Amino acid sequence: MTFGEKIKAARLAMNLSQTELAQMTGISERSLYTYEQLGTIPRKSNIRKLAEALNISVSYLLDDQESNTQIHREEDLFIAEAREKFGSKGAKEAQEVLGRVSSLFAGGDLDEEAKDVFFQALMSVYMDSKKNAREKFTPKKYRKHRKTE
Known part of the structure; x- marks a missing residue:
């Protein structure tokens, strides 16, 4: 799974919309879209916010292996x-x-x-x-x- 796929899967597993995740993290919906759909890797602070909000580890998000x-x-x-x-x-x-x-x-x-x-x-x-x-x-x-x- 790619970084974006992991974010999307974790978000959907928690039954969250991009809007809700954006509100939880303070990251714009547009940025979330680019992470999920275009595979853009965010800066470290946003990775940490996403990991906390989605209850997953930063290492899982950044690890290409399953x-x-x-x-x-x-x-x-x-x-x-x-x-x-x-x-x-x-x-x-x-x-x-x-x-x-x-x-x-x-x-x-x-x-x-x-x-x-x-x-x-x-x-x-x-x-x-x-x-x-x-x-x-x-x-x-x-x-x-x-x-x-």
């Missing part, structure tokens, strides 16, 4: 969980961590199962360290009190 869709789903879930627990800054940090770590495997000899185990461990460590940092460094009066965490 073979890693399960990995992308797991990454998307990880980023969504980071957003839920730590806000948009946490989600952005999680996405940056994944981007940096995935470059370690470029051209490597590890099989997919080993990579999956590594990413699962990384995601677990990230969530735990963010939670611990929140508890240690955020003054009690600013902490969100949650019953289940």
Whole structure:
């Protein structure tokens, strides 16, 4: 799938019109049309807005291969969980961590199962360290009190 096809498929899967997606992202309808129909690749900030609005990863949008869709789903879930627990800054940090770590495997000899185990461990460590940092460094009066965490 091309970039434009991925945008269109994700938009339709969420039952959104181009107008609705434009309103959600602040990107003009005309720009959305050029992304979907003409295959124009937007600037980085618009790619990020589209990924957030469509609940998909930036890496999925930019990856020409379809073979890693399960990995992308797991990454998307990880980023969504980071957003839920730590806000948009946490989600952005999680996405940056994944981007940096995935470059370690470029051209490597590890099989997919080993990579999956590594990413699962990384995601677990990230969530735990963010939670611990929140508890240690955020003054009690600013902490969100949650019953289940």
